[in-house]
Amino acid sequence: MPRFSVIVPVHNVQGYLHACLDSVLGQSYRDLEVIAVDDRSPDGCGAILDDYAARDERVRVLHLEENVGLGRARNAGMPHAAGDFLLFLDSDDTLTPGALRALADRLDETGDPDVLVFDYARTYWWGGTRRNVLAHVLAEAAGSTFTAAERPEILDLLMVVWNKVYRRDFVEREGFSFPPGYYEDTPWTFPVLLSAERIATLDRICLYYRQRRQGNILSTTSRKHFDVHEQYARVFRFVDARPALAHWRPFLHAKMGEHCLDILSKPDRLPPSDRAEFFRRTAEMFHAHRPPGARVPADLRVLEGSYAGYVLRRRATRTGRELQRRARQARAATAARAVRARSLPRRPLDPHLAVYSAFSHRGMLGDPAAVYRAARELAPHIRGVWVVADEERAAGLPPGTPYVLPGTPEYRRVTERATYFVNNVNWAGTLVKRPGSVHVHTHHGTPLKYAGADLLDKPGARLHFDVPQMLRRADRWDHSLVANRHSELVWERAFPCHFTSLRSGSPRNDVLVRGDEERARATRERLGIPEGDTVVLYAPTRRDYRRDGLVERIDLARFAADLGEGRTLVVRLHPTLADGPARGLGLSELHRRGVLVDATDEPEVQDVLLAADVLVTDYSSVMFDYALLDRPVVVHADDWDAFRASRGAYLDVTAEPPGHVTRSYRELAWLFASGAWADEESDRLRAAFRERFCEYDDGRAAERVVRAVMLGEPLPEPAGDPGLVPAQTAGRDLLTPS
Incomplete structure (x- = not known):
């Protein structure tokens, strides 16, 4: 007896069928059977199914006459x-x-519940996810099993059949089946979830829900959308037959109203001549099934009136939305005029004010934070103010840290008068x-992949970049921080602007050069290692x-x-x-189960680097930072040619690797x-x-920036090779400067 029976109804999908079946049969978890139901498909689907059945004994094909x-094809299987x-x-x-393995593990963990609800992601024909x-x-429901009454929010999820697995003996005992017509998932999903005594969830994307450009049956203009009324009538009859579900x-009354109004609001669902009739039948059903004394939500009260009132x-x-749009445009125009008016500000610069982001x-x-801390110690007469996106971000700042929010009068006053600006990305174009x-532009690290003007030769990599705008913003740089000669040459080529390369090292990496053992130990404890x-x-x-x-290179x-x-x-x-969607594809679930540790939310990557004994990466610039710790690095380059062709790389990391x-x-x-991984060759x-x-990282980069930029002192020369040597502590090697 297999663990999973995967029932696949098939009709007119020959272009997608191979991908569907391959996604099931190619799973690492193999204890399954596929029951494919050829619903008299007029294309080549039947032959495709027979070919799969001939090659894989786990596939069984039913050809309907x-x-x-869709619903009755599922019933047939x-x-x-x-x-x-x-x-x-x-x-x-x-x-x-890995979806079936994750589902099987979760079923084992929760003791085979009646229903297991899992996550999905929409994939669009134009490539988005x-x-x-x-x-x-x-x-939020990832603990033990529950009933719908204990967690009613589970019914707010999309009412579809394919984001769940169902214990077969539960389905057979209750006699659940699919009715004919459109919206057949509705009279299946509500009764199943309301009847289930044990529901579990899996916070992992196990299914890609394809959003087809054309061919989605529910996006077809047709009177078949009237089927939704009978489908909800079936739900009400199910509840009526079970007094325990009367509450x-x-x-369900509200859900029915919301669903029907949603269908009516879509211009591609109903023929114009049928829209008034659909509203009338919805209103009649809404009135007929209204529980005595039930309060009607404000957005559903339109169903108590006429179709003409609904149209109005x-x-x-x-009209209200259009007025709001025009108001936003007017505010934007006013803001633009204000920017132009501030292009020649009258108030003098404050030599004791610095702005960070x-x-x-x-x-x-990152680097701006390291410079800020060094400035507080070496140049306390210079007041530092942080720009943060919102009050939630501001709450994460150390107590007493001055800050402003973008677009506020305080932001405009500070950015108008500040002498020093420190950022690791470009400031907004409105900042004059x-x-x-x-x-001072600190960058994100040593460049491996193409950036700036070099992206002009890589059209695929420019999808989210406006290179001319990027260069106009870079024209404001006075200093570009570099950690090595490679970075200096690259940035001057990629950003042909008038700035000075500051051979400072990377301020954020001072802590790596110093090898902060206590910080490393605290990070390991915080992550539960x-x-x-x-x-x-x-x-x-x-x-x-x-x-x-996102490209999943490794089965984590x-x-x-x-x-x-x-x-x-x-x-x-x-x-x-x-x-x-990356974390929903298994990372969050593996972290919850203790299989691995997800450190993506750690604010400072340097903390994570300090806690690690070996780095496995592909083409991330984090390898340049981690090299300062003098610990092993492994480069997993299984798609190097594709990466280099699409983005471009300044060096062949497979020929000159750190390990x-x-x-x-x-x-x-x-x-x-x-x-x-840790041998002599490494x-x-x-x-x-x-x-x-x-080359330039010696643990004093932040100090060097403050002294050169804010105090006007000659740029101190880097000490050269940081000369790290291993020191035994906490059961592993940590590194400290010699």
């Missing part, structure tokens, strides 16, 4: 299912890699550089040959297991991937199993890398 529709759990997969959608906006509901009637309300809403106003971070002001474990940090970068930047669960006892895998995603290079997962696993490669790229 007539087209019965259910009697043939032998698995413990049913999963209904639409034939144009796909499972994500967007995670379910209510993913937090799954995360759900107000909730819709027009008023559109980092990572688009995210907080006191005054004569006498000094702009067992004392004495070897910490393997995996820090991948984004890819420009994918629109969302497998890598964590292959590392073995005494080793903890810590993962830190690139900042641009932190808020996208061993692997080009497949097998090589990577062997490197750690054999211990070669030491030799790292020494050559450090000699070239750690």
Whole structure:
């Protein structure tokens, strides 16, 4: 008996069917069967299914004699299912890699609940990916099992069948089946969730929900959308037959009204001649099923009136939105005039005022933070003010730190009068550089991939970059901080602007050169890393040959297991991937289960680097920072040619690496199993890398910037090679300057 029976109804999807089936049959978890139901498809789907069945014994194909529709095709597959759990997969959608393994683990963890609800992401025909906006509901319910009454927010999720797995004996016992017609998921999902005694959730994206440019049946203009009324009538009949569920009637009454009004609001759903009839039938049903004494939400009261009133309300809403749009345009024009008026400000610069920002106003971070701290010690007469995006970011600043919010009068006053500006990204184009002001650009680190004007030759990498605008903003730089001659040459080529390269080193990396043992130990404790474990940090970068930047190069669960006892895998995603679907594709769930540690939210990457014993990366500039610790680095370069072709690289990191290079997962696993990751060859490669790229970092970079820029002293020469030597502590090697 397999663990999963995956039921796939198939009709007119020959262009997507291979991807769907491959996503199931290619899963690392193989205890499954596929029951594919050919719903009398007029294209080549039947032959495709037969070909898969001939090649894989786990596939069984049912050819229906007539087209019965999506719901009844699922019904046809259910009697043939032998698995413990049913999963209904639409034939144009796909499972994500590792999805079935994650589902099986969660089912084991929760003791085989009646229903397991998992997460999904919409994938668009133009290449975009967007995670379910209510993913937090799954995360908040990630503890033990529950009922819908205990967590009613579970019913706010999209009412579809394919984001859940169902225990087969529960489905058979309750006699659940799909009705014919459109919106067939509604009279399945509500009864299932209301009846389930044990529901569990999995906060992981297990399915890609394809958003087709054309062909989505629910986006077809048709009278079949009237089916929604009978589908909700089935839900009400189900509740009426079970007195214990009577308290759900107000909730379902409101859901029905919201759903029907949503259909009516879509211009591509109903023929114009049928819209008044649809409203009338919705209003009649809304009145007929209204529970006695139930309060009607304000946005549904339109159903108590006429269709003409509904139309007037819709027009008023559109008019209000247009007025709001015009008001925003007027405010923007006023702001632009104010900017032009401030282009020749009259108030003198304040020689004792500096403004700082980092990572688009995210907080006191990175190089600007290191310069700020050094300035407070060496130049206390210069007041430092931080620009932060909002009050939430401001709450994360040290107590008493002066700050302003963008666009406020305080921001305008501070940026108008400040003499010093320190940032690791460009200031907004509205900030006018005054004569006498000094702009310090710290960058993010040593450049490996193309930047600035060099992106003009890489059209794919320019998708989110306006290079001319970028260079206009860089024209405000006075000083560009560099940590080595390589960076100096690259920045002067990539940003052909009038600035001076300051051979300062990277201020944020002073702490790495000094080897702060207490800070490293505190980070390990905060992340829950067992004392004495070897910490393997995996820090991948984004890819420009994918629109969302995410390319899953490694099966993280497998890598964590292959590392073995005494080793903890810590993962830190690139900042641009932190808020996208990347973490929902398994990282968050693996972190919750203790398989690995997700350190993406750690504010300072230097803390994570200090806590790590070895770095595994691909083409992230973090390798240049980590080299300062003189600890092993492994470069996993299995898509180096694609990366270099799409983004461009200033050096061949596979020819001049900081450590061993692997080009497949097998090589990577062997490197750690054999211990070669820390052998003499690794030491030799790292020494050559450090000699070239750690040139100006000696632990005094922040001091050097403050003395040269704010105090006007001659630029102190870097001390050269930081000369780090190992010191034994806390069951592993930490590094301190000699």
